[in-house]
Ligand SMILES: NC(=O)C1=CN([C@@H]2O[C@H](COP(=O)(O)OP(=O)(O)OC[C@H]3O[C@@H](n4cnc5c(N)ncnc54)[C@H](OP(=O)(O)O)[C@@H]3O)[C@@H](O)[C@H]2O)[C@@H](O)CC1
């Protein structure tokens with residue numbers, strides 16, 4: 422099987438500097454490494470790829486490409502960001518959904534969804550517990566809020582029947598979505614988690630990129646089989662506590678070094694897994710790669726709650742653009758949107774922290790998104 426190995430090689434080649442010298446390929450022969458059902462696999466096709474001719478890349482070259490991402494960022498991102506032009510209509514720059522929000526936690530899904538919108542997606546839905554909907558709507562008229570999740574089974578229905586029914590009301594929206602975030606403020610109610618398990622099944626069946634955070638990660642740790650065969654992109658963003666819970670759940674020997682642990686976890690979750698271990702540096706590993714990418718962009722010194730929600734929202738935006746870009750075809754390219762979300766979250770946090778210092782809140786970070794995006798990706802450069 423041959424995979425198109427894409428667009429950012431072209432960026433590398435165009436710029437032709439240091440890290441790019443050894444990377445000459447735009448295609449690579451996967452051969453034994455990936456099976457028919459391999460991650461993000463695409464049918465064999467011969468292409469005259471964009472600006473550069475077709476070549477065959479080795480696995481070593483693919484690794485070098487991934488390692489070059491922090492060096493070449495944000496140059497790599499240009500091919501992912503949607504252009505803005507007068508012919509586009511609403512939705513063409515991305516439609517995302519956050520599944521989360523409960524009686525206790527209404528801020529988290531708001532932070533996530535509004536961050537996606539501020540980054541530049543056109544529409545953001547929130548599917549939340551009924552009691553959370555009004556508060557979320559009052560935070561922002563921009564969000565489309567669906568009070569669909571419920572903590573009690575419907576009359577005459579079992580938990581399982583109710584979960585299936587409610588999941589079907591959410592999944593009828595999936596055909597219009599480019600990325601789904603699961604978890605911010607979701608809570609741990611049994612019926613809601615059961616409902617979300619059904620939704621995840623449908624999202625992955627349709628190969629829509631999935632971002633899993635917070636209580637969504639809790640669900641993964643109690644249902645370790647849930648994603649086992651998923652080959653579409655599943656991006657997990659655990660903090661320290663969530664990461665430890667996952668390694669315990671997947672019975673991974675935590676005596677190995679941090680990078681090995683992360684890679685083993687990614688391979689254990691599913692073939693499509695990409696894990697961001699958040700912390701002083703964000704570490705990114707994927708089930709389909711041997712490289713661990715470090716994002717060490719300077720962030721803030723404040724650790725107020727909600728910063729992980731901004732990350733999940735930006736992750737959804739970059740993932741939606743990746744999904745929308747039909748020229749993107751190789752799994753390793755997914756390191757680019759993931760790295761971009763990590764870097765941009767930290768950069769926005771730093772800008773907010775410079776202004777508000779000890780008083781910095783998550784809403785201050787969200788306030789910085791437009792400025793930081795304009796600074797890093799000016800419209801004139803696209
Ligand atoms: N405004 C809102 O609506 C927000 C809602 N949110 C939502 O809350 C829900 C629950 O989230 P959660 O599981 O993260 O529980 P949370 O109580 O935060 O932590 C549990 C304990 O773990 C520890 N700990 C945490 N991080 C750590 C670290 N990096 N490194 C080390 N330890 C760490 C710490 O324990 P400690 O040991 O410090 O006592 C902490 O008390 C979830 O749905 C989420 O989306 C959030 O998004 C925030 C904004």
Ligand SMILES: Nc1ncnc2c1ncn2[C@@H]1O[C@H](COP(=O)(O)OP(=O)(O)OP(=O)(O)O)[C@@H](O)[C@H]1O
Nearest residue numbers: 660699700701703720721726727728729730732766
């Ligand atoms: N020590 C640190 N220095 C700089 N940035 C950090 C540090 N720890 C975490 N971050 C950044 O803060 C963001 C949120 O990470 P954090 O670990 O706080 O997630 P979380 O606990 O899931 O957040 P939330 O409060 O939304 O649940 C990420 O972008 C991460 O890179």
